[in-house]
Amino acid sequence: MRNPRLQAVLLLTLTFAALWGMLAWDPIRHLRGIFVNPTLEDAKVSSLFTDPNTQEVSDGQHPLESLRKLESNWCKVPKRARYILTGNSQTFTVLLSPSEARSTKADRTYPDLLLERLNAAGANIHGYRLSAPNISYMEVLWYLNYLLVHPCLIPGEFVIQLNFEEFRKTGVREEMQELLEDPDFASAIKQDARSNAPYASMFQQAIDQYESRIAKQKGSQTSSTSKTGFAEARGPGSVLETKVRLALDGLSLFRSRGQLKGELLDFLYFARVNLLDITPTTKRSIGPGQLTTSLSSLERIGELSRRNGVRLVFFNAPQNPKTSLYRTAADREQYHEIISQLAGKFAQGYFDFENSIPGPLWGVWIDGPDPIHFGRAAHHLFADLMFEQGVILGMK
């Protein structure tokens, strides 16, 4: 082809055609397939029981809507009859053990089963699961701050799942930042962000991220100021970008980019597991920074609970006996010492369930025995155990 203009147009056309083809064919899903055994992947139950009255059904993706709904429900319920249980994906995942088969009925996880047992025993109690995958204790504190500024949401009991893994998580995920839309919460959290606590700067970072995002969406003229003194000025370009994005979001292939990212991250995760042998069960210690931040968040949760008359309960989550997460015996000892000290200082109840689920009941997933997720029978067993031990308001 001699005409350079036509060559350029052809190049662009071919590029967009190739992009369209890739979005439609989804090469990342195929790449992911290299590392994933579909039989093992089936072990993760996808049809779970959902109830927006007892669960934060978005699992941390859109908590504001869930909490607003809960607020309207709970205003009729006395404070002493309501409790909130928070934890990581263990609380909302059923990972079948090798001896379990898929069921046609929706599976329930232990928070649902526990509530069911309590009410079956005539407790007339209202429970709510407020969980998110890899939830950090800073995020639990973030949630608690939200609950406390809404009288209808203040629970009689706040049950926190403690987990060695979660002590390594810090920060507040972007999706939870939407709670800042609530002015009372925003004011409470800003006050906390001004404190000297180790978690405070991360709260401030979350606030800045949220405000910056909102300013961009609204195309407002000024927002955050960086350390160099540059006050970000946002003008017509930002408004235009918002409009272009909205228009592009009308295309289903464009919208699929979020899913593609998930698949790509999944692929990278499995590549890490398969090629480098770094799995979730690879033993690690908790870094000093993470430990201090998590501890300070839990201490603040303790203080706030005490001040607001909320019964605080900790339980040490079950761990798969086949895959200990502690790198050294000293790590285990230190972890247990820390959580029992913490419980002694702030909690009205503390339960150690670390070795409560027998090995055969745990799930096996793509990268081997899962350290924190268990099967159907284990969820029933664990709910029974929590009921028998009187974890919720001391009721059995």
Next chain:
Amino acid sequence: MQFNSYSYLLLLLVSVLLFWNLPVRLRHTYVVILSILFYASWNVYFLSIPMIMCVIVFCSSSVIREGGFAGRRALWAGIGAIVAILGFFKYGHFVAENLSTLTTWLGLEPFPRAWRLALPLGISFYSFEAISYLLDTRQGRVKSLSFRDLFLFIMFWPHLIAGPIVRTRELIPQLKFDKLFETRFIFSGLDRLLLGLVQKNVIANTIGGWVDEGFLPKAAMLNSTIDNWTLAVGFGIQIYFDFAAYTNMAIGAAQMIGITLPENFRFPYHAANPADFWSRWHMTLSRWIRDYAFFPLNAGLQHKKLRLYVSLVAIMGVVGLWHGAGWGFVLWGFMHGIYLVSYRAFENWRGEQTPSPLSLRIAWRLITLCAVFAAWVPFRAASLEQAMTMLKSMFVGFSFGFSFSMNFYLMALIWCVWIALEPAVNKLVTLMGEPDGPGVFRTFSGYLLRPCSYAILLLLFMVFDDRDTQFIYFQF
């Protein structure tokens, strides 16, 4: 309008198509309008500042061209006015804050703190362009004075916000826009543009999330030695890919309308020594400093080593301050000044003519790499106190442990390997992507390899799309 935004990319495509269909006589005005609209898309009010600078430079230049004492006076008046505008917006608050601290410390009435003004985007860059125009006029390098050319020299949108800092002789002769359309303008422009998009969205933004977390003031005080070294390397990777991405996108956009902008990076982390680093990192700033500050200030001082060294450290301190109004930036500049002086002094002591043994060359490479990464700590840290704590943990008070997700350490390692392989990969890609390269690749590259590569790069850009991050150098 960010370079890595959908609106910019769509408008760029439309603007380029329109540009090549316009008669040559209208192209200059068209690019001026595009540049004005681009800057106004950030903030309409701040548009007045580069425009005022253009007027100042034009008025000064017309007197400078007459030569003599008046010309000299006009030169200094012009530079003074530009520095005053830059100082007012960029350093007013910093100076007032420090004076306030000082007066309080001396027990005097506290100096009133200034309003924290919004910093006009790209002011440091276009101020330097303006100064270089004045100096080039004085040195007779600007052949004819034209306000249209001067305006576009400063306001040309690809380099307006964060460089590359161009010279009059590089850009002004190209502003005729009289080139005939060639496919390579689009090919090479898109190559750079898409590479930049991926460098920014996939590499810089991804690692930047962890770096931001690690440098949070209170959390950073608890980091271990391993954490702090990884953070220093992580930020080194982030800022390199962030800035290189911006430069690639600027060069790419300019190339699409037939304009060649100078390069800013040449594999900086492959530097053989501290001096070599500055010939590879932000090259257009380095040569600006060398030609307009270092050489004129040190002319005839070649034998007065001590004065040269002091001058070098001081100039690097100013380079630090140019980046931002904060002591961390100044410390970063001083650190680089000290590295340069140490290297020069060592080479003088050893005798510059003697060839270096391999072991020494390797040692200098390693020392340079560690020193450059360590210097990023004060550059990025929120305060001097935080920077000193982190540096202390890196060099003196060792502690071990991993505070972040394993993915961060892993990612830092992977990008280090990528940086190590970059020159080789670059050579290979250039060979395969060259439209006028080996015949076997020509058709293959034009109609198969290129569209597929572009589609993959666009897909990655879309997948890692993050509207919340901006280019680091936009702050400067």
